[in-house]
Amino acid sequence: MTAIGQSLPRKEDPRLLRGAGRFGDDLQRPGQLHARIVRAPQAHGVLRSVDVSMAVAAPGVVRVLTAADLPDDPRIPVRLTVQGIELTEHLQPVLARETVRYVGEPVAVVLAEDPYLAEDAAELVALDIDQLPVAMDADAGTVAAEFELGFGDTDAAFAEAEHVVELDFDVGRHSAVPLEPRTLLVEPDRATGALEVFGMTKVPVFNRGVLASMLDIDEARIRVHAMDAGGGFGVRGEFYPEDFLVAWLALHTGRPVKWTEDRAEHLVAVNHSRQQQHRISAAFAADGRLLGLRADVAHDNGAYCRTHGIIVPELTLAMLPGPYRVPAYRGRIAVVLTNKTPCGTYRAPGRFEGTVVREQLLDMAADQLGVDPVQLRRRNLLEPAELPHTRPMSTLGTDVVLDAADYPGLLDAAVAEAKRLGYYAQVEQSRAAGKRVGLGVAMFLEKSGLGPQETADVSVGTSGAVRVHSGGTSLGQGIETVLGQITADGLGVSAADVTVINGDTALQPFGAGSWASRSTVVGGGAVHEAALAVRERAIEVAARILEVAVADLTLHDGVVEVRGAPGQRVSLAEVARACQPGSAWLYAGEPAGLAARRRFEVAHMTYPYGAHLAVVELDEQTGGVRVLRYLVAYEVGRAINPELVRGQLIGGVAQGVGGALSEEFGYDESGQPQAVTFMDYLMPTAAEIPEVDVLVTENAPSADNPLGAKGAGEGGLTAAGAALANAVRNALGEAGSVARLPMTPARVRAMLAGEAG
Amino acid sequence: MKDQHLVSLTVNGAEHEIVVEARRTLADVLRHDLGYTGTHLGCEHGICGACTVLLDDQPVRACLVFGVQADGCQIRTVEGLADESELSDLQQAFSDHHGLQCGFCTPGFLMLAEAYLAESDSTADPGQVRTAMASNLCRCTGYQGIVDAVCAVAKQRGKAGSP
Numbered sequence: 001m002t003a004i005g006q007s008l009p010r011k012e013d014p015r016l017l018r019g020a021g022r023f024g025d026d027l028q029r030p031g032q033l034h035a036r037i038v039r040a041p042q043a044h045g046v047l048r049s050v051d052v053s054m055a056v057a058a059p060g061v062v063r064v065l066t067a068a069d070l071p072d073d074p075r076i077p078v079r080l081t082v083q084g085i086e087l088t089e090h091l092q093p094v095l096a097r098e099t100v101r102y103v104g105e106p107v108a109v110v111l112a113e114d115p116y117l118a119e120d121a122a123e124l125v126a127l128d129i130d131q132l133p134v135a136m137d138a139d140a141g142t143v144a145a146e147f148e149l150g151f152g153d154t155d156a157a158f159a160e161a162e163h164v165v166e167l168d169f170d171v172g173r174h175s176a177v178p179l180e181p182r183t184l185l186v187e188p189d190r191a192t193g194a195l196e197v198f199g200m201t202k203v204p205v206f207n208r209g210v211l212a213s214m215l216d217i218d219e220a221r222i223r224v225h226a227m228d229a230g231g232g233f234g235v236r237g238e239f240y241p242e243d244f245l246v247a248w249l250a251l252h253t254g255r256p257v258k259w260t261e262d263r264a265e266h267l268v269a270v271n272h273s274r275q276q277q278h279r280i281s282a283a284f285a286a287d288g289r290l291l292g293l294r295a296d297v298a299h300d301n302g303a304y305c306r307t308h309g310i311i312v313p314e315l316t317l318a319m320l321p322g323p324y325r326v327p328a329y330r331g332r333i334a335v336v337l338t339n340k341t342p343c344g345t346y347r348a349p350g351r352f353e354g355t356v357v358r359e360q361l362l363d364m365a366a367d368q369l370g371v372d373p374v375q376l377r378r379r380n381l382l383e384p385a386e387l388p389h390t391r392p393m394s395t396l397g398t399d400v401v402l403d404a405a406d407y408p409g410l411l412d413a414a415v416a417e418a419k420r421l422g423y424y425a426q427v428e429q430s431r432a433a434g435k436r437v438g439l440g441v442a443m444f445l446e447k448s449g450l451g452p453q454e455t456a457d458v459s460v461g462t463s464g465a466v467r468v469h470s471g472g473t474s475l476g477q478g479i480e481t482v483l484g485q486i487t488a489d490g491l492g493v494s495a496a497d498v499t500v501i502n503g504d505t506a507l508q509p510f511g512a513g514s515w516a517s518r519s520t521v522v523g524g525g526a527v528h529e530a531a532l533a534v535r536e537r538a539i540e541v542a543a544r545i546l547e548v549a550v551a552d553l554t555l556h557d558g559v560v561e562v563r564g565a566p567g568q569r570v571s572l573a574e575v576a577r578a579c580q581p582g583s584a585w586l587y588a589g590e591p592a593g594l595a596a597r598r599r600f601e602v603a604h605m606t607y608p609y610g611a612h613l614a615v616v617e618l619d620e621q622t623g624g625v626r627v628l629r630y631l632v633a634y635e636v637g638r639a640i641n642p643e644l645v646r647g648q649l650i651g652g653v654a655q656g657v658g659g660a661l662s663e664e665f666g667y668d669e670s671g672q673p674q675a676v677t678f679m680d681y682l683m684p685t686a687a688e689i690p691e692v693d694v695l696v697t698e699n700a701p702s703a704d705n706p707l708g709a710k711g712a713g714e715g716g717l718t719a720a721g722a723a724l725a726n727a728v729r730n731a732l733g734e735a736g737s738v739a740r741l742p743m744t745p746a747r748v749r750a751m752l753a754g755e756a757g
Numbered sequence: 758m759k760d761q762h763l764v765s766l767t768v769n770g771a772e773h774e775i776v777v778e779a780r781r782t783l784a785d786v787l788r789h790d791l792g793y794t795g796t797h798l799g800c801e802h803g804i805c806g807a808c809t810v811l812l813d814d815q816p817v818r819a820c821l822v823f824g825v826q827a828d829g830c831q832i833r834t835v836e837g838l839a840d841e842s843e844l845s846d847l848q849q850a851f852s853d854h855h856g857l858q859c860g861f862c863t864p865g866f867l868m869l870a871e872a873y874l875a876e877s878d879s880t881a882d883p884g885q886v887r888t889a890m891a892s893n894l895c896r897c898t899g900y901q902g903i904v905d906a907v908c909a910v911a912k913q914r915g916k917a918g919s920p
Contacts, residue, residue, distance in 0.1 A: 009852055016860025017848040019795015019835035023861065026794035116780065179799045179807060179896045180861040230797070230861030231896050263800040476859025476897050647855045647898060654899035678804035678894070686900035687891035691883075716899075 003488040003495040004707070007643035010481045011500065012228075012474065021228040024183030024199035029256035032185070033062055035246055036118035037265065038108040038125045040100035043136075043339040043671020045129035047100055050108055054124040060117035064125065065109040065249060067097040074214050076239055078309035079206060082397060085145045085310060092304035092342060094241040100129060101303035102339050103673055104268030106241045111249055111257065134339040134671040138277055138298035141336035145310050149317040149393040152328025154283075157292025161283030165365040169357045170740035171721070173275035173300070174663040176346045176655075177683060180230020181261040182270065184242060186250035194221045195247060201229045201473045202237025203513035204503045210239050211247055222247075226504040232475030233655070234345035234515065235271045238307045242269075264676050271308075271344030272665055275300040276316065278357040288369055290380045292328035295320055295357075299335045302342035310335050311396065312343065315350030315447075318395035322358055323407040323445040323609050324380045329391075339671045345515075347655065348714040351446060352721055356660075359442040359722035360737050363729060373726075374415055377443050381407040396450055396516075401604045404700040405635065411443055414611035414633035417695050423615050423629050436618040436752075437628070438731025442722035443611050448711025449521030449702070451602035455510035456526035458487055458534045459595035462580065464558055464573030466491060466498040468527055471511020472519035473503035477713060478644040479519045485640055486524045486707065490531030491538075492555040493572065510599070517608075517711025520640060525600035525705045533596035538575045541594070544585050545570050545578055606702035608710035610634035612653075612723035618731050623749030625661050625728055627688070633695040637702045637710035649716035650692045656720020658684045664742050764828045768793060769837030777824040783817075784808045786824035787834060795835035795864045799894070806893030809865035810834050816872040816892075835864035838871070846913060847871065850906035858897030865893050870907045874914060881911035881918030 015021050040047075052064040067073075075091040096107050108125050112118035135141040158164060184199040195217075200207050204224040212219035229236060242259055250257040261269065277298040283291040299313045317331035346352075366373035382389055384406045391400040418424065423439060430437040457469040468487050472479045480500040488495035501507055502514075512522070535555050542560035543550045546568055553560050560575060562568035572594075578585035579594040586592060615629040632649045639645045662682040666674040675681040701708025725738050732738070732751055740747070760779040765772065768791060775790055784801075787793040787810065799807035801820045808819040811833040838845040844852070847870055857863040873879050873889045880886075886907045890900060911918060 010855075012860065013852040013857065014844065016857055016863055017835075017844055017851055017867070018839050019793070019864045021795075021860050023794075023797065025798070026788075028789065116778070177896065178861075179805060179859070179894060180797065181799070228861075229859065230799075231859045233896075263802065263805075476861075478858065643855050647858060647902065650899035650901050651858060651897045652899075655896070677802055678800050679802075683894055683896065685891040685894060686887045686904060689900050691901060691904075692899060 003485040004640050007641055008481065008485060008495055010478050011484055012478060012480055023180060023228050023230060024185060025260045027185050027198055029185065029187050032256035032258050033111045033113065033253065034115040034118045035249060035257055035259040036110045036122040037106050037242065038110065038122045039265065040096060040103060040105040040107050042100060042129050042131055043103050043134045044132040045100050046132065047096055047098055048128040048130055051126040052108065055110055055121040058121035058124055060113040061110060061121045062113065063111040063253065067095040070095065073097060074244060076241065076307060077210060078305065079307040080311055080396065081309055082311060082314050083147050085147065087144065087305040087309055090144045090305040090337060092241065092306055094244045102341050103671060104341055109245050109249065136338060136667055136669060136671055138300045138336040138338065141300065141338040143334050144301065144305060144337050145335040148330065148332045150330035151392045152292065154292045154294055154328040154330040157328040158283045161291055162286040163284040163369055164281055165361055165368055166281040167357065167361045167364060167737050169278045169360060169737060171274050171276045171353045171356060172740065172742050173272050173665040174659045175271060175273045176233035176235040177681065178231030178233055178236055181263055181266045182236060183260045184246045185256060185258045186247045187256040188250045188254055190254050195250060197222060197224045197247065198227055200224045200237060200243065201227065201475060201503060202232055202515055204473060204505050205471065205509060205511045206513060207239050207243065208505050211243065214244050215247060215251060224503065224505040226501050229475050233347040234349060236475065237473065238271065238344055263678065267676050267681055268341050268673050271306060272302060272341045273312065273343050273346035273349065274353055274659065276353050280357050280361055282361055282365060284365060284369060288371055288376055288379050290324060290326060293321060293326050295331040297333040299333055300338050301335050302338060302340040304342040306342045306344050308344040312345055312349045314395055316354050318393055318400055319351050319445060319447065320354040320358060321391065322355065323382060323443060325382050340667060347652065348718040351444065351718045352659065355442065355444045355719050356721035356725050356741060359719065360725050360729065363726050364737060367735060374411065374441055377411060378408055381411065383408065398604050402607050403702060403704065405609055406699055407609055409699065410609065410633055410635055410697060411611050413697065414613060414631060414695060417633065418613045418631050421693055423613060426629065427615055430617065436620055436731050438616055438727045440614045440723045440726030440730055441611065442719040442726055444609060444719035446608045446715045446718055447605045448517035448608055449602060449606045449705065450516040450518045451522055453599055453601040454512050454522040454526040455508065455597060455599045456523065456530045457508060457595060457597045458491065458527065458530040459593065460534060460572055460576040462573060462577050464497065464571060464576065466493055468498060468500040469507040470500060470502050470523050470527060471508050472514040472523045475514055477648065478641065479514060482520050482640045482644065483524060483527045486527050487531045490528045491535045493558045497558060517713035521606060521705055521709050521711050522600060522602055524707055524709060526598055528706050529598035529600055530596045533598055534594060537596065538572060538594060541575050541578050541585060542570050602704050604704060606704050606710045608635055608637065608715055610715050612719040614723040614727040616724065616727040616731055618748060618752065620752055623745035623752060625743055625748055627657055627690050630690050631693040631695065632716055634715045635697045635700050635710065636712050637700060638698055638708040639696055640709060642696060645696055645712045646694045648712045649694050652714065652716020653692050653720055654684055654689045656717040657689060657724065659741065660721045660724040661742050662744065762825045764825055766827045766830055766832055768832045769834060779823065779825055781824045782820055783822040783824050783827050784819035787819060793834045793836055797861050797864055799862065806869060807862045807865040809868045809893065811868055811872060814875065816869050835867055838867060847910050850910045854902040854905040854909065856898060856902035856906040862893060862895045866890065866895065866903055869893055873907065874911060879911060879916055881908045881916045883908055886911065
């Protein structure tokens with residue numbers, strides 16, 4: 001009867017399949033102007049002058065904006081400050097004023113009647129830049145922040161160790177690269193000065209606040225509208241320079257301003273991610289017990305600190321110990337600024353990086369200790385009886401408290417499933433046939449359900465239709481479907497009768513957004529409580545209509561019914577009408593409407609976990625890595641819609657295969673980006689991704705939310721680099737590590753030839 | 758002076774006569790001049806395939822075709838697949854097999870798949886379908902649902918191939 005746990009069809013599908021979705025560039029407004037950003041062509045230099053005279057005179061041009069036209073030096077604030085570290089001097093200006101620090105940095109904006117003309121005129125803006133020396137890697141950069149996290153006595157742990165295993169590992173620079181470039185349309189109301197904003201996602205309420213503050217207007221004058229978005233994965237919807245510039249121009253020209261990013265811009269403008277150099281060492285007792293872990297990390301953050309501040313470095317350190325019993329841990333990280341595109345979060349931030357390093361280290365340790373890699377993990381995983389397990393270090397302002405889990409059980413289940421599916425047999429057979437194949441296993445810990453809170457409104461209209469106004473945003477993850485199912489379950493209606501509106505700041509002014517795999521857990525919690533409150537009110541009003549006691553009524557399938565007397569009933573639509581102003585069923589002074597707003601709070605995050613197993617084959621001629629088999633085993637607590645959980649995991653694997661094997665933002669020594677088209681930035685196609693096997697378990701529901709759910713957004717990606725690195729290492733028969741991601745054909749060929757990677 | 762041309766083209770059976778600049782892409786003509794916004798632009802350099810439409814039954818990247826080149830042509834876009842009440846078999850299969858998440862690449866994949874299924878030698882073999890679908894990029898689904906959906910429709914439409 002409940003809608004929860006069913007793979008119902010997605011509410012989003014019909015409009016998207018018909019081409020009727022509402023993406024930012026689909027909208028047009030009468031009289032709109034088109035913005036084109038002029039970007040720095042050099043990686044570091046003094047900006048002597050920005051000559052706009054020719055651009056201003058070009059056909060169709062209405063205005064050309066430079067930093068000199070802006071009243072002060074607006075900079076984009078950090079959204080989440082952690083570790084008490086001040087980053088003000090490293091924040092990005094909306095337009096470069098005196099110095100340019102990466103290729104792609106916004107320097108001017110051309111506003112024209114037509115996007116083609118705007119692009120023509122942008123090429124006429126003449127920049128005079130005196131080049132400065134560039135810092136292209138962490139060793140040459142400026143340290144913006146440095147901090148440590150840890151617990152226990154690592155010196156003692158390493159002093160008593162029987163085995164110490166060390167590893168240097170680099171994770172390459174890559175990022176989310178959603179299929180839809182960014183887009184923004186801001187329409188001013190010249191009568192009221194209000195701004196209608198189309199195209200902000202992820203954290204619309206927060207971004208509205210930032211925009212209001214930067215424009216110095218009241219936030220109520222800005223409305224961000226609900227839109228479809230072509231993938232988020234962490235990068236879309238953060239507050240970027242363009243979010244200010246487009247709104248500022250709309251406000252100051254009094255005309256709608258539209259900006260649609262092109263792909264070449266996207267690849268240098270939107271947050272990069274992942275690039276870190278790790279030096280990690282682990283201390284083991286003779287019996288394989290892990291005694292201590294040390295990590296020293298350099299995080300290449302690019303030219304500025306953007307909205308994520310130093311969250312990714314913090315998450316890297318905080319999540320590095322993973323699901324293992326680590327008595328002593330000391331992690332240190334330096335956040336380094338270089339002359340590259342600034343960085344932020346990308347799906348599984350900090351965990352993708354830390355997991356590949358840790359899991360490669362464990363495989364090397366297993367070889368050194370002469371034990372099976374799965375057995376070494378098994379020995380060191382926290383047992384269910386040891387949970388909850390508190391690690392005395394904070395991440396995102398909350399303690400790391402590992403909640404309900406069965407890590408060894410999941411690892412065993414994953415290995416058994418891979419055996420059942422013939423992974424191990426396939427490796428043996430292929431090797432016997434002379435092929436260079438390898439199998440990699442990796443275990444990971446995820447995080448989800450970051451609070452501290454979310455708000456939801458549930459209301460019933462006079463037709464009986466149910467509306468939900470949630471604080472999440474639709475980024476493709478299917479959140480409308482999931483929240484619809486949670487509402488249907490809590491209220492007692494069919495999921496088909498529920499419409500979910502996300503990301504409209506007028507409809508839900510207290511929304512905290514969709515990020516950190518929080519929408520189902522925290523947003524779902526709020527929706528669940530609001531739905532229960534509406535149910536309670538519906539029964540209370542129905543009791544007046546039916547003249548029976550509240551305790552005698554049930555609500556199911558959209559009907560309130562007297563228990564044991566099925567004929568005595570009133571529909572939810574009739575109850576909603578009875579709640580209208582002027583209705584005889586309302587008490588004097590009682591507010592009208594059949595609706596409720598609820599706020600749901602969580603104290604801690606909930607930590608999903610899983611294992612990845614990969615089988616790869618190396619082409620000895622080309623160095624190409626072919627992924628033959630791939631299994632994700634994942635504990636989700638409770639799957640609201642199992643098909644959507646599977647979809648999240650499989651999609652995550654594909655992104656992980658890209659980051660592990662082919663995707664990289666390379667730069668030449670002068671700081672010119674080398675991946676500015678899809679011919680250079682190589683995302684996997686259907687031909688590179690195998691059919692992915694998925695094992696979802698619901699053995700460890702979260703105790704922190706009424707649904708028992710853990711987030712599902714990131715675990716398909718988290719251990720993909722790790723499983724593939726271990727599989728390639730296994731195929732190579734290396735004693736050392738694969739040393740860095742991505743494992744491109746050139747690098748694999750070098751390793752096959754026995755050269756240093 | 759703009760280099761303007763009078764162009765006639767048929768989109769999903771509807772005839773249009775418009776004046777377009779020589780350099781204007783077919784994608785911009787469809788999206789912004791004629792309102793067929795279901796055709797999406799993901800890269801504007803012919804790699805991602807989100808803008809795939811059928812031009813005289815052949816799949817093309819609408820970002821690499823100029824509007825003037827479509828003069829006198831029959832074009833099919835995603836808006837032409839369903840009727841008012843029902844999704845097409847292919848659209849329904851995409852939903853049934855979870856072949857879309859954000860939906861941005863979906864119109865391009867639907868048109869690519871339509872072209873594939875119309876080929877005389879297309880089959881329901883997953884390997885062949887996977888190779889054909891490798892023309893376009895999807896960042897959400899990992900392609901599995903897309904491949905499953907196209908295989909299912911190929912079977913329904915009587916194409917040979919392993920299950």
